[in-house]
Structure formats: C-alpha cells, structure tokens
Amino acid sequence: MDAFNIEAGKIAPFMAANIDTDVIMPKQFLKGIDRKGLDKGLFFDQRFLLSGEPNPEFVLNKPQWQGAKFLAVGPNFGCGSSREHAVWGLKQLGIRALIGTTFAGIFYDNCQRNGLLVIELDEKSMSELGDKVASGEINDIEIDLPNQNIKLPQNAKINFELDPMRKEALMQGLDAIGSTLQRAEAIKSFEKKHLLDNPWLA
Amino acid sequence: MHKPRTLYEKLINSHTVCELDNKGHVLLYIDRQVLNEYTSPQAFSGLRDANRKLWRPNTSLAVVDHVNSTEPQRVSVGPEEGGALQVNYFAKNCEDFGIELFDILDSRQGIEHVVAPEQGFILPGMSVAAGDSHTTTYGALGAFGFGIGTSEIEHLLATQTLIYKKLKTMRVTVNGALGLSITSKDVVMELIRKIGAAGATGYAIEFCGSTIEAMSVEARMTICNMAVEAGARGAYMAPDDVVYNYLKDKPRAPKGELWEQALNKWQALYTDKDAVFDKEVTIDAASIEPMITWGTSPDQASVISGVVPNPRDDIDLAKRKSTTRALQYMGLQAGIPIKGISITHAFIGSCTNARIEDLRQVAEVVKGKKIAQGVRGMIVPGSSEVRAQAQVEGLADIFIDAGFEWRQSGCSMCLAMNDDVLSPGDRCASSTNRNFEGRQGAGVRTHLMSPAMVAAAAIKGHLCDVRDLGIN
Numbered sequence: 001m002d003a004f005n006i007e008a009g010k011i012a013p014f015m016a017a018n019i020d021t022d023v024i025m026p027k028q029f030l031k032g033i034d035r036k037g038l039d040k041g042l043f044f045d046q047r048f049l050l051s052g053e054p055n056p057e058f059v060l061n062k063p064q065w066q067g068a069k070f071l072a073v074g075p076n077f078g079c080g081s082s083r084e085h086a087v088w089g090l091k092q093l094g095i096r097a098l099i100g101t102t103f104a105g106i107f108y109d110n111c112q113r114n115g116l117l118v119i120e121l122d123e124k125s126m127s128e129l130g131d132k133v134a135s136g137e138i139n140d141i142e143i144d145l146p147n148q149n150i151k152l153p154q155n156a157k158i159n160f161e162l163d164p165m166r167k168e169a170l171m172q173g174l175d176a177i178g179s180t181l182q183r184a185e186a187i188k189s190f191e192k193k194h195l196l197d198n199p200w201l202a
Numbered sequence: 203m204h205k206p207r208t209l210y211e212k213l214i215n216s217h218t219v220c221e222l223d224n225k226g227h228v229l230l231y232i233d234r235q236v237l238n239e240y241t242s243p244q245a246f247s248g249l250r251d252a253n254r255k256l257w258r259p260n261t262s263l264a265v266v267d268h269v270n271s272t273e274p275q276r277v278s279v280g281p282e283e284g285g286a287l288q289v290n291y292f293a294k295n296c297e298d299f300g301i302e303l304f305d306i307l308d309s310r311q312g313i314e315h316v317v318a319p320e321q322g323f324i325l326p327g328m329s330v331a332a333g334d335s336h337t338t339t340y341g342a343l344g345a346f347g348f349g350i351g352t353s354e355i356e357h358l359l360a361t362q363t364l365i366y367k368k369l370k371t372m373r374v375t376v377n378g379a380l381g382l383s384i385t386s387k388d389v390v391m392e393l394i395r396k397i398g399a400a401g402a403t404g405y406a407i408e409f410c411g412s413t414i415e416a417m418s419v420e421a422r423m424t425i426c427n428m429a430v431e432a433g434a435r436g437a438y439m440a441p442d443d444v445v446y447n448y449l450k451d452k453p454r455a456p457k458g459e460l461w462e463q464a465l466n467k468w469q470a471l472y473t474d475k476d477a478v479f480d481k482e483v484t485i486d487a488a489s490i491e492p493m494i495t496w497g498t499s500p501d502q503a504s505v506i507s508g509v510v511p512n513p514r515d516d517i518d519l520a521k522r523k524s525t526t527r528a529l530q531y532m533g534l535q536a537g538i539p540i541k542g543i544s545i546t547h548a549f550i551g552s553c554t555n556a557r558i559e560d561l562r563q564v565a566e567v568v569k570g571k572k573i574a575q576g577v578r579g580m581i582v583p584g585s586s587e588v589r590a591q592a593q594v595e596g597l598a599d600i601f602i603d604a605g606f607e608w609r610q611s612g613c614s615m616c617l618a619m620n621d622d623v624l625s626p627g628d629r630c631a632s633s634t635n636r637n638f639e640g641r642q643g644a645g646v647r648t649h650l651m652s653p654a655m656v657a658a659a660a661i662k663g664h665l666c667d668v669r670d671l672g673i674n
Contacts (some may be wrong), residue, residue: 017524018499022638027619031269031284033243033291045640047338063463074520076400076433079618080334080636082241084351102403105435106335106349113353163225163367176353177254182362183229187257187363190219190231200325200456200464201233 002115003173007096008142009069012059013134019073020080021107025089038085039092060093064136070143072126072133075101078107087114097143099150101126112166115173117145119160129158145171206474209440210371210406213346214469217329218563219363229375230366232358233328236314237264238302238617239292241333245356246295257362261298262325265314266292268619270306272609274583278307285620288580294478299359312585312611315339315427315553320587322452326441326468327434331358336635338430342422343449344441344471346406349430369435372405373473376413378487383668386421386635387555387652390428391503392485399501403433405481408473413487414439419448420557427554428635431500440472492667495637497528502637504540506655506667513537516564521605531639532647533627538664541647541666547630548579548660549642550606550653552633555633556584558591560653567657567668568604574663579606580622582614606660618642631659634665 027043047058054061060068073103077100078086087110090098097117111118132138142151145167150158169176180187197202207215242264249256256262258373269285271277275498280284289306296303304311310321315336317326330337333355340347348362358364376389394401407429414422422439429437446465449455456464491505502525504511510529513536516522529536534543550556550564561583573579581601589611592598593640601608615622616634618641624630626645633656637648649665658668 015520016527018501020499020636020638022617022636022641025643026640027560027617030240031288033248033287035244036639045644074404079399079433082333082351082640084241084244084353087351094563102400104400104403106351109354110351113351113357138564163223163227165223165225165227169463176365177357177360178250180229180357180363184361187219187231187361189231191258192361192385194217194231198327198464198467200460202326 001173011070012065012068017074021086038089042089055077079104116181206477209473226368236332239288240268248356264303279475316584322455339427341438342427369406372481373479375411377411385652386424390425395503406436549632551582552634554635564657573605573660
C-alpha cells in the first residue's frame with residue numbers, strides 16, 4: 001500500500017450527492033481477475049461520449065481540472081455496491097485523497113485499505129471549500145497528513161480529524177494482514193473458547 | 203447489574219478478539235463468510251502472492267451468482283469471456299484453498315444471500331461478512347452480516363478477523379398491521395425515503411415492533427437486505443420462534459442435542475430493556491402505501507398515488523440539483539402522476555425479492571392474465587431451489603402462460619453484470635434494490651417497487667397500483 005504523508009496537487013469539484021460505485025466504476029469493468037486497467041473505467045459513462053471520445057463537459061476532462069490529485073465530493077460518496085474496483089480505479093487515475101462530509105461505510109474502508117486518504121469535514125467547511133473549488137478560487141492545495149491539515153492559498157488552512165490508528169496505517173502504508181497476524185495467538189485463543197461455548201459453529 | 207445492552211453490542215462484544223484503540227476499533231472474529239466470483243479473485247491472488255493460507259476454510263461457502271447466464275438452458279461457464287475467466291478462477295481458488303463451491307450447475311446454486319439462509323449456513327448470533335453490500339440480509343436471522351471489499355476479504359480469509367469500527371445504533375420500530383398488498387419492500391422503501399440514502403450511514407439498524415414480528419423470515423430478509431440503501435452497515439432483528447421454525451430443518455442447521463444447545467443460547471439474543479440507541483425512528487404500518495422510486499437514488503421515492511416531484515420544491519440547493527439531474531436521466535417531467543408512466547420491461551429477481559414467497563405474490567397478480575404488449579417480462583428466481591419449488595407449486599406455468607420469461611437463478615438484471623442488460627432509454631419496473639444511473643445498463647431507467655407491483659405494471663404496461671387490479 002502507498003504511504004501518504006504530504007501531498008500537493010490540483011483539486012477538482014465533484015459535489016453531487018450520493019455518487020454511487022456503479023457510477024464510479026460501471027459493470028463492464030468488473031470482469032477481470034486482477035486490478036489492472038481500471039483507470040479507463042473510472043466514471044466511464046460520464047467521462048466518455050457514446051462515440052468513445054472524452055466528454056468535454058465532464059469535470060476531469062476540463063482543462064483546469066485535468067490531472068487532479070484530489071476530489072472535493074458531495075455527501076454519501078461511494079454508496080451502493082461494495083466493489084473495490086471503484087477505489088482501484090480512482091487510485092490508478094492518480095487520485096490520492098477525497099474530501100467530503102460523509103462517505104459510505106464499505107467504500108471508506110476500501111479507501112483505507114488502498115492508501116486513498118478520506119477526509120471528512122463538517123458541512124459548513126465543506127460547502128465553502130466546494131464552492132471555492134468549483135469557482136476556481138481554489139485550484140491547488142496541499143494535504144499534510146502528519147499535521148492533519150489542508151493548506152489552501154494565502155496561508156489559509158483547514159484542520160481535519162482522523163482516527164490515530166487509521167492515520168498511522170496510512171502514513172506507514174502498513175500491510176493490515178501482516179499486522180493482524182502478529183496477533184495470531186490472541187485470535188487462536190479467542191477462537192478456541194468461542195467454539196467451545198458455541199459448538200455448532202465449529 | 204450489567205449496563206443494559208443493545209443486541210448490537212452483544213453481537214459485537216461476543217465476537218471481539220481484542221480492542222485496538224479507544225476509538226471503537228476492535229479485532230472482530232467472523233464466524234462465516236460467503237464468497238462470489240466477482241469480488242474474490244484479487245483476494246485469492248493476494249493470498250497466493252504472499253504465500254498465505256486460509257485461517258479456517260470450512261467457514262466459507264462459495265457461490266457463483268453475479269456473472270452467470272440466466273438463460274433457461276444452463277451452461278457451466280459465464281456467458282462471455284470475462285465471466286468465464288472469473289468462474290474458472292473461482293473454481294480453481296476453491297479447489298486449491300479447500301472451499302466448498304456451489305457452481306453454476308449445482309442444484310443449490312443461486313444468489314448468495316438467498317442460498318446461504320436456505321441452506322441453514324447462517325444462524326442466529328453469528329458474525330458474517332461477504333464481498334457484497336447486501337450481506338446485511340442475514341440480520342433477519344438474528345445474525346450480524348455486513349459487506350466488505352476485496353482487500354477485507356483477503357484479510358478475513360487469512361486471519362478469520364476484520365479490523366472493525368463499532369457503529370452507532372439506530373432502532374426502527376414498525377407497529378401496526380400492513381394494508382392489503384403492502385409488503386416488507388414497501389416498509390423498507392418508506393424508511394429509506396424517510397431517512398434518506400445516507401440516513402443510516404455509520405449506524406447499525408435494529409428493526410422491531412409488531413409489524414416485523416408478524417412477518418415471515420423471507421419478508422424480514424427484504425428489509426435487512428435493503429437497509430444498506432439507507433447507508434446502514436448492518437441491520438438485524440432479534441431472533442424468535444419464526445426464525446427457529448424457519449431454520450430447524452435446513453440442511454446445515456445444527457441437529458439433535460446441538461440444536462437444543464444452540465436454541466438455548468439464542469434466547470439471550472435480544473436488546474435489554476432500557477438499553478439506549480443513538481437514534482430512534484418509528485413508522486406506522488397502517489400509513490404505508492405501495493412505494494415506487496422515480497429517481498436515481500433509492501430515497502428518491504414516492505407512494506404510487508404521488509406525482510413526479512418538482513425540483514423547485516426542494517429548498518436545499520444540492521437536493522434541487524440532484525432532483526433535476528434525476529428527472530433528466532429518468533426522462534420524466536415534474537408534476538406528472540407516477541401512475542401511468544409506460545414501461546418497456548418488468549424484472550422480478552434479486553437478493554431483495556426473488557424468494558418463493560415473492561414468486562407466490564407475483565403469481566397471484568398475474569394468474570390468468572397476460573403481460574401488456576410491448577413489455578418484456580423476466581422472472582429470475584433467487585436460487586435454483588426456489589426455481590424448483592416454484593415449478594412444483596405450478597407457479598412457473600402461471601408465469602409462462604402470462605408471457606414471462608422463466609429463467610435460471612443469478613443476480614442477473616439487478617446489476618446487469620452478466621448478459622442480462624437493457625438498452626439506453628428502456629424503462630424497467632424492477633423488484634431489485636438500486637435505481638442508480640446505468641445500473642441495469644447505460645441509459646436505462648429503473649423504477650424500484652415490490653414484486654407484486656412489478657407484476658401489476660407488467661400486466662398494465664405502465665406503473666400502477668397493484669390494488670387497482672382487484673386481487674385479494
């Protein structure tokens with residue numbers, strides 16, 4: 001997993017509510033057995049015209065937001081299907097962080113597992129930031145994970161909250177399975193008692 | 203005296219290996235996992251790459267459901283190259299890692315969330331995770347189920363645990379008798395309309411009340427299944443005699459002494475009196491009418507007697523934008539009655555509504571009638587066992603006589619990952635769970651509703667109130 005510390009880059013507005021994972025990664029891109037080639041599928045139905053040409057109206061196709069590294073997103077981003085392909089696609093297109101008010105639970109965990117930083121702001125801060133990003137007043141930002149802030153132009157900054165455990169995993173790019181397996185003895189002893197108490201689970 | 207606890211706390215605490223911090227993260231032990239061919243391949247590849255073994259292979263059940271064809275004539279692989287690749291890799295993974303697989307030709311094959319309860323694979327008090335968001339379904343049995351992504355599947359297979367953050371709790375109380383032809387689908391759709399598509403984000407929902415108690419296990423599954431469309435990462439109901447009677451003779455339910463022992467233990471699976479929930483919602487069953495979606499999010503819904511809303515009536519700017527966009531996508535004009543909107547397709551299927559009771563309700567509506575000209579009707583049973591049962595009961599003949607395609611089991615046009623895909627501009631009355639843009643095919647317009655309502659729409663050729671068909 002890629003570690004995240006300090007990242008600077010362009011931010012694009014994607015403020016519609018309830019952007020679901022079917023929209024982020026349509027079904028025709030789910031048929032692989034590896035993680036490859038998903039950048040092509042990202043927001044496919046919106047990003048490309050029926051002819052296959054890029055849709056000039058789509059936000060990430062507009063010159064000022066091409067190559068964005070961060071997205072300012074609307075509430076409940078990532079709702080719907082559990083497909084992690086959505087997160088793999090975002091990563092492959094170069095997206096490193098999402099900033100919004102609320103995120104769907106499974107999607108949030110999928111981001112965490114892939115080193116895609118998810119920042120949750122309160123509605124007021126988010127709405128101000130979203131407006132400024134959409135108007136072009138804010139185009140480049142820097143996200144400082146160790147200090148938990150977003151640096152904006154003219155020395156403005158927004159602080160954000162994040163569980164220390166998640167923060168550490170992101171900063172170190174930890175392999176979650178490796179970490180959990182260090183607790184193998186605890187799992188074994190829990191399991192032994194659990195199956196004794198509930199023998200029909202064995 | 204212990205502090206009164208919710209059933210959620212009891213379920214999570216009894217599966218907590220250890221706490222990981224003081225922010226609510228725990229290492230959660232998972233009793234059972236269900237695997238499908240499309241969200242698991244990269245998890246198995248990850249295990250292979252790191253040379254890791256499965257912690258406990260016999261806790262997994264693997265079912266092919268998302269990519270298989272539902273053509274009446276069964277074939278052993280997917281309908282096209284990608285699907286075949288996934289089906290074949292899935293079979294190899296199950297064989298190499300020692301996991302039981304219900305492949306396409308297995309008489310127990312079907313949609314994972316229909317199959318697992320039907321086999322007695324899921325029991326009260328269990329923790330269950332699967333790479334599918336509708337894993338919440340298992341809450342109807344008093345288990346705690348939730349969806350996970352592929353990396354989490356890999357973690358689970360390797361460690362039998364997940365790093366889990368405890369949720370807030372919401373109690374949804376539904377009291378009273380439902381009106382004629384009103385189903386559990388209408389109840390959960392009313393809840394989603396009421397609290398919104400993110401109304402339960404960060405919460406586990408406990409459903410209770412006399413309406414729920416009076417429901418069959420299958421009807422309850424519809425509710426827990428669709429609770430995820432309100433953002434819930436878990437939805438459950440305290441188990442009762444209805445659940446125990448449902449489970450007793452299922453193939454994998456414990457038998458004899460073990461059953462008695464389990465039954466005894468399950469008596470503790472309830473929320474203590476005076477336990478406090480973070481949020482309470484109440485719904486009056488008598489007030490519920492047949493529900494239908496008009497937009498592209500499950501909360502963009504109305505009673506069937508309603509009209510397509512006008513974006514100008516949304517005070518909130520963001521909401522106004524969503525409504526505008528939804529109406530544009532759906533090709534609907536603000537202010538027109540929902541009743542009377544013409545459809546091109548009627549689809550009955552999915553883990554939400556394709557169990558035998560759903561099919562019986564459909565048969566009641568369509569018996570002796572014909573589907574409207576210009577409408578293609580498809581019925582995709584929730585499992586191969588449901589299909590067989592429907593044939594024994596004569597339901598299949600009723601469907602075929604009415605002009606429906608009577609197909610094999612799978613997820614099919616709920617998400618259109620196989621070859622069951624509609625074309626741009628098609629409008630489908632659907633017993634499924636998501637009306638997202640492109641869900642049933644690019645540019646396809648989906649209206650969610652109960653199976654009986656889909657059946658009625660198929661007969662009439664337009665959206666209508668099933669009660670107007672005069673069926674008792």
